Amino acid sequence: MHSLRFDGSFATWRQAARRALLQGLAPHQLQWLDEEAPPSLFDQPAEGAPEPSGRLRVSPELLDLLESAAQYRGDERWSLLYRVLWRFVQGERSAVLAGDPDGSELHRRLKAVRREAHHLHAFVRFQPCKIPDAPDFVAWFEPAHDILASASGHFAERLGKHSWLIATPRDGVYWDGQRLQHERRCPAQWQAWAQQPEDDGQALWRAYYGSTFNPARLNRTVMQQHLPLRFWKHLPEGPLIPQLMSEARAGAQRDGQALVLAGRKGKRIARINEGDAARPPSGSVSGSDAPGLPR
Numbered sequence: 001m002h003s004l005r006f007d008g009s010f011a012t013w014r015q016a017a018r019r020a021l022l023q024g025l026a027p028h029q030l031q032w033l034d035e036e037a038p039p040s041l042f043d044q045p046a047e048g049a050p051e052p053s054g055r056l057r058v059s060p061e062l063l064d065l066l067e068s069a070a071q072y073r074g075d076e077r078w079s080l081l082y083r084v085l086w087r088f089v090q091g092e093r094s095a096v097l098a099g100d101p102d103g104s105e106l107h108r109r110l111k112a113v114r115r116e117a118h119h120l121h122a123f124v125r126f127q128p129c130k131i132p133d134a135p136d137f138v139a140w141f142e143p144a145h146d147i148l149a150s151a152s153g154h155f156a157e158r159l160g161k162h163s164w165l166i167a168t169p170r171d172g173v174y175w176d177g178q179r180l181q182h183e184r185r186c187p188a189q190w191q192a193w194a195q196q197p198e199d200d201g202q203a204l205w206r207a208y209y210g211s212t213f214n215p216a217r218l219n220r221t222v223m224q225q226h227l228p229l230r231f232w233k234h235l236p237e238g239p240l241i242p243q244l245m246s247e248a249r250a251g252a253q254r255d256g257q258a259l260v261l262a263g264r265k266g267k268r269i270a271r272i273n274e275g276d277a278a279r280p281p282s283g284s285v286s287g288s289d290a291p292g293l294p295r
Helices: 010-022 060-069 077-089 101-123 188-194 200-212 220-226 229-234 240-255 274-278
Strands: 002-005 030-033 043-045 137-140 164-167 172-175 180-183
Touching: 002 010, 010 060, 010 077, 030 077, 060 077, 060 101, 077 101, 101 229, 137 188, 164 188, 172 188, 200 240
Parallel strands: 002 030, 002 043, 137 164
Antiparallel strands: 164 172, 172 180
């Protein structure tokens, strides 16, 4: 068993995988150890090893798939990638197909990575930062996978020349208005900026969110599917959501409006059942009984 230790980046893994392929090392002969794995007496550094002679032909499309799947955090994170790569080089093109066991797991991870990138775009909340030398806007995010470097360009296209940063417990990105800088280990200063006390704009947003929340349209299952619980604590409206859902269960769904609005003066309009809507109101005249009309 060869234990290859590397820094956890795809670029370093790719170089080590190339050397392993040229040496003819099968997947079951390798143990991949990234920077989070505990040290072992049998570790071999992936970097600095002699380069074996030979050539490999791997399609750019496969490398793109492997690089995207490498962002997935989970068991056999790197072992699966090497197994797919090994089989592909050996002529098993089915290794990347969804009908293959390895290919199916590869595509499941790709789907999870894409979904987490969508979560980043949907649930990051920037707030202005008034600290000297800090960027214009800062945000804190806790992704389930390592998607920050590949998915953050989305914000560079939307915030223009404003500077901003997104900090996570692991890595961080900083946009200075022209260039996107990614740090695999987020500097402590960035994390401090991103976790600064909230500004007055967030209180205003909570007031708006609470007043426009419609309990009659609440579907708890769908809401938690599209807005997972783990993101609530970092959203300005997050503390309001459990309260609003509780009020909906307590009867606010009958009114179709938030309690703060239901308590105001005004005419109450009861909701009509479907059966009642089909019957004409009492005292009304049907078409056949209307005066002046032929029967």
